[in-house]
Amino acid sequence: MANVQDRGPPSTAAVAIGTAIVSGLAGYFLGQASSIGLFGAAQVPARRSKSGKSGPEPDSSSSDEDSDAKAVPDAQSSSDESEAQDLGELETFPGNTEECKLVLVVRNDLGMTKGKIAAQCSHATLACYKAMIRADPSHPVLRQWERMGQAKIALKVDNEEDMLMLQAQAVSLGLCAQVIHDAGRTQIASGSATVLGIGPAPKSKIDEVTSHLKLL
Template sequence: MALKDLLSSHPNAMSVALFGAGFAVATLVLRYRSRSPRGLVGQSSSNTTNSVNGKGDHSLETKVAQEEYKMVLVVRTDLKMGKGKMAAQCAHAAVGAVEKLAYVNMAALRHWQNLGQPKVVLKVDGLEALFDLDKVARSKSITTCLISDAGRTQIAAGSKTVLALGPGPASVIDQITGHLKLL
């Protein structure tokens, strides 16, 4: 019996087949995302040890669990965004940073979530300061997400508004942003 004949002779056969295919894809995605992560905070790191590869005696999960994690959102104040606009841009940056970290290091993301997802919002006066922070954070293997506005409301399209750093080790993020003031 051909597949076409089978599907047309049983009214629920298509639903069952689609459910099975969806279930299989979801299972594969979940298995892939829960694999052992690379690096501590979103990128490969040469100083990370992992007992699985025999280069150290601490597992990545142990190293992640030993330190406080946080996210810092850095807002440009020279754009004179309204409070609602700033809040929306911060939300975009936070979601983007979490999505990036989920892709490369689920253990670090889960650790940050288990700590209550701590976030701090800081301010800078201009674009250069945002670019400088992004460059330093990337050099220290900290996940970043720089938001460019769509230009539909208060500011010009393409304006860089907010930079998210982390989630990552608080001590590393503090080295990068410790000199900035709260928004």
């Protein structure tokens, strides 16, 4: 039997094969150890918002449509009640049992997209609601409208002149009437009157102003 000392040094091929086997085994066991969390999970720092709180950053691709308008009364400070209520006294319609509704009259000549129209109508709805609350937080017509499902009807008008005439007529009947003016950051010129909100009010009273208009 040959003595170990009589053997020559390993060949280059044997060294290479041995190294490959050792490396493969080491990689396998390291991978298994990592998969079971032996080395701990990597810590990924959370992004911080501008407020300093950690969490996902807000989606910067959201539309600006819903921040592009303002109601004429709301352009003033909320503390200036006389300026904010410069549309006459609101009728309470005592004893009314009729269905109440809110009508949104949209300018048809501006070429607004559906999304733009939806945003402007939302502004008009909120402006009317806030105006009614400022006038009387417990306004009977407002409360009745809330109880009966907050009906809203979208109509169309051909131009700004006709819209302002409708507003004047509504105010003369004691109805809440708010015109929304666009800020001009997206589609149309700054200051453009886009939507007239009338109500909430009894259906028959609003129809005195808008019954001749077509649905949007």
